[in-house]
Amino acid sequence: MRKIRVLIAKPGLDGHESGARLIARALRDAGMEVIYLGVRQTPKVIVDSALQEDVDVIGLSILSGIHKEAALSVMQLLKESGAAHISLIVGGIVPKEDVAELNRIGVKGVFGPGTNTREVVKFIKELHNNEPK
Amino acid sequence: MSALKEEFLNRFKIKLIKWKEEILKGRVANGEIKPEFWTRHGQKEKTKVEFKSGSGEFLIKEIFTPLDIAEIDPIDQIGLPGDFPYARGRDPLGPQAVNLPLKFYSGYGSSEEAKERYQRLYQAGGRFIVLALDLPTQIGYDSDSPIAAGEVGKVGIALDTLADMDQLFEGLPLDRISTGTVGNSIGPWALAMFYLTGQKAGVDPSKMKVNLQNDPFKEYTGRGTFIFPPRVALDLASDTVAYVCKYLSHHWEPQYHCTTTLRWGGCNVTQEVGFGVANLIAYIEAAQKKGVDPEQLIPRTNLHMTADMDLFEEVAKFRAVRRLWAKIAKRRFGTGDPRVTSLRLTVYTGANRLTAQQPLNNIIRVTIQVLAAMLGSVETISIPAYDEAHALPTAESTRLASLTPHILNDECMVGNTTDPLGGSYYVEWLTSKIEEGANEWYNEVEARGGALAAVESGYYLRQMADGLYKYYKEVESGERKLIGVNKFTIAKEEPIQLFKSDLEGERKQIERLKKVKQERDNDNVQKCLNELKKVAQNKADGKGDNIVSAMIEAVRSYASIGEIFGVLRQVFGEYRPPMII
Numbered sequence: 001m002r003k004i005r006v007l008i009a010k011p012g013l014d015g016h017e018s019g020a021r022l023i024a025r026a027l028r029d030a031g032m033e034v035i036y037l038g039v040r041q042t043p044k045v046i047v048d049s050a051l052q053e054d055v056d057v058i059g060l061s062i063l064s065g066i067h068k069e070a071a072l073s074v075m076q077l078l079k080e081s082g083a084a085h086i087s088l089i090v091g092g093i094v095p096k097e098d099v100a101e102l103n104r105i106g107v108k109g110v111f112g113p114g115t116n117t118r119e120v121v122k123f124i125k126e127l128h129n130n131e132p133k
Numbered sequence: 134m135s136a137l138k139e140e141f142l143n144r145f146k147i148k149l150i151k152w153k154e155e156i157l158k159g160r161v162a163n164g165e166i167k168p169e170f171w172t173r174h175g176q177k178e179k180t181k182v183e184f185k186s187g188s189g190e191f192l193i194k195e196i197f198t199p200l201d202i203a204e205i206d207p208i209d210q211i212g213l214p215g216d217f218p219y220a221r222g223r224d225p226l227g228p229q230a231v232n233l234p235l236k237f238y239s240g241y242g243s244s245e246e247a248k249e250r251y252q253r254l255y256q257a258g259g260r261f262i263v264l265a266l267d268l269p270t271q272i273g274y275d276s277d278s279p280i281a282a283g284e285v286g287k288v289g290i291a292l293d294t295l296a297d298m299d300q301l302f303e304g305l306p307l308d309r310i311s312t313g314t315v316g317n318s319i320g321p322w323a324l325a326m327f328y329l330t331g332q333k334a335g336v337d338p339s340k341m342k343v344n345l346q347n348d349p350f351k352e353y354t355g356r357g358t359f360i361f362p363p364r365v366a367l368d369l370a371s372d373t374v375a376y377v378c379k380y381l382s383h384h385w386e387p388q389y390h391c392t393t394t395l396r397w398g399g400c401n402v403t404q405e406v407g408f409g410v411a412n413l414i415a416y417i418e419a420a421q422k423k424g425v426d427p428e429q430l431i432p433r434t435n436l437h438m439t440a441d442m443d444l445f446e447e448v449a450k451f452r453a454v455r456r457l458w459a460k461i462a463k464r465r466f467g468t469g470d471p472r473v474t475s476l477r478l479t480v481y482t483g484a485n486r487l488t489a490q491q492p493l494n495n496i497i498r499v500t501i502q503v504l505a506a507m508l509g510s511v512e513t514i515s516i517p518a519y520d521e522a523h524a525l526p527t528a529e530s531t532r533l534a535s536l537t538p539h540i541l542n543d544e545c546m547v548g549n550t551t552d553p554l555g556g557s558y559y560v561e562w563l564t565s566k567i568e569e570g571a572n573e574w575y576n577e578v579e580a581r582g583g584a585l586a587a588v589e590s591g592y593y594l595r596q597m598a599d600g601l602y603k604y605y606k607e608v609e610s611g612e613r614k615l616i617g618v619n620k621f622t623i624a625k626e627e628p629i630q631l632f633k634s635d636l637e638g639e640r641k642q643i644e645r646l647k648k649v650k651q652e653r654d655n656d657n658v659q660k661c662l663n664e665l666k667k668v669a670q671n672k673a674d675g676k677g678d679n680i681v682s683a684m685i686e687a688v689r690s691y692a693s694i695g696e697i698f699g700v701l702r703q704v705f706g707e708y709r710p711p712m713i714i
Contacts, residue, residue: 013268015357
């Protein structure tokens with residue numbers, strides 16, 4: 001069976017990447033293929049890389065408050081590239097009232113500080129199994 | 134060891150053996166707790182007796198005794214405050230002599246909004262106002278740069294040109310407050326901004342108290358607002374240091390090294406101390422190459438550390454780092470001059486340990502972290518607000534945080550005497566253990582070619598990645614208990630009051646920048662930028678002009694930060710980080 005492929009990136013200018021690195025490693029340890037893009041990535045680079053690497057999931061790590069703008073751009077670019085099958089998840093500091101908004105624009109999961117990495121692993125596995133490729 | 138001491142220790146050894154045989158054995162045997170008359174009816178006993186320090190590095194025994202500190206010389210190693218090797222404090226009087234400042238790290242939105250807030254802070258008694266800058270400013274981009282979209286004024290204030298500073302400090306007495314900023318990749322520019330703001334307001338720049346973090350290494354080890362390759366960044370930072378030491382009064386502090394990103398990113402306690410000392414040494418030596426004496430610079434700098442959760446381990450850390458620094462600096466700079474061997478410490482308490490779950494618990498966490506810093510005789514303490522794990526703090530939570538040390542000092546009398554834990558068997562043992570371990574890490578960094586090489590090779594990042602992963606695995610397995618996260622959790626959490634940043638700020642700031650660009654003398658701007666480029670090119674060619682004078686002229690001409698760093702990016706190129714997970 002093909003391994004689940006996940007791309008982890010930090011859009012925008014914030015450089016606090018501990019959380020991104022942590023989740024990347026946890027997903028890798030859970031048997032997924034992880035493509036780690038690191039900090040200061042634009043939505044365009046993120047989506048281009050996701051297509052090139054043929055990933056199933058994009059994970060954005062955001063602490064600086066730009067989650068809505070970043071998620072919106074990525075979703076739009078995915079749609080334009082005909083890659084709506086790629087699911088988007090967001091981790092970091094997201095105020096509660098913004099979670100619904102993110103879900104509305106198509107973000108599949110939002111994970112706040114203190115989330116157990118196993119929870120994210122489980123979420124991605126369920127998500128992926130429900131979507132035959 | 135004197136005969137008297139030896140006799141005392143021998144007697145104690147016998148006492149300890151007897152205690153273990155006759156008393157302790159009745160309570161615990163083969164790692165199992167035994168119910169005895171100490172046990173109250175119905176009281177639950179623990180099943181396991183292995184305790185580790187907060188960093189996970191040290192196994193902690195059931196009791197510490199004089200035998201554990203037998204090798205630590207009470208005169209040469211512990212000594213007295215204000216005296217080599219400064220384990221007990223840098224200042225002979227410490228908290229009895231120094232008033233705690235009310236300190237705020239603050240700023241968001243446009244300079245217009247921030248100005249209002251600073252005025253309020255000043256009226257509330259704030260005399261130490263540190264500018265938090267937004268990310269585009271920290272990385273040298275204008276507010277109207279495409280890459281800055283959505284980030285202007287978000288995590289701090291936006292500064293595009295000198296006009297923003299003029300407005301920000303309008304009406305604030307620049308000779309009566311301490312100010313500064315944490316920008317690390319933009320040191321020469323930050324210097325120019327403060328210098329010219331004072332000059333334009335008619336304040337003698339040498340009367341200003343300005344504190345610049347100017348600490349490029351931390352941007353490559355977790356904070357991430359780097360611009361240039363590390364070698365270039367170090368060069369620009371030490372230009373700033375050299376200029377300040379040469380031309381400005383001792384009220385200007387041109388640089389300090391911050392270990393928080395190392396520790397928060399996964400380093401353990403001995404790494405925080407060892408890497409921190411190595412990094413600060415590298416800064417001092419880089420400035421030394423530009424003609425700055427360590428005697429001149431070290432009193433103006435400090436090591437900026439975190440305060441983690443293990444109270445005693447952290448107190449020991451502050452004591453250990455002063456002692457390790459004293460010994461290394463004495464050897465390295467060949468002098469016992471107290472200006473060189475005594476190290477000032479600042480603490481930003483551990484915001485990384487604040488939890489999003491049950492956020493009010495963070496008030497307790499922060500209080501203990503502040504207590505550790507005070508008991509460890511650090512000079513300055515900055516404190517995050519309890520709601521920082523959610524969002525930027527509100528005015529109320531910021532004020533609450535700032536009052537913490539004042540309650541500990543004025544009501545709990547923590548500052549009544551210096552180093553109250555000095556002489557504690559446990560804390561002295563921990564202090565020596567941390568110093569020992571940190572010294573090994575320091576030697577390891579030196580063996581790898583020093584701090585700059587350790588940054589360039591990704592050595593620090595790899596150490597951090599391993600440590601961080603281990604920590605979170607411990608939390609997830611429940612081996613490490615976090616209240617509200619994996620113990621005493623509650624199913625549904627009450628929402629807390631959160632600060633909202635103003636989305637209008639970005640639009641207003643871009644308008645301001647446009648206006649400045651229209652009104653300034655654009656020929657002069659171009660001339661200044663060309664001059665700056667020439668100096669930078671000389672630097673790149675190995676001819677070492679100090680960049681600060683050209684930077685001051687560029688800022689004075691109202692060239693924007695994006696224009697200035699655009700020129701420097703052309704010359705020096707940009708840093709691409711290694712992908713280490």
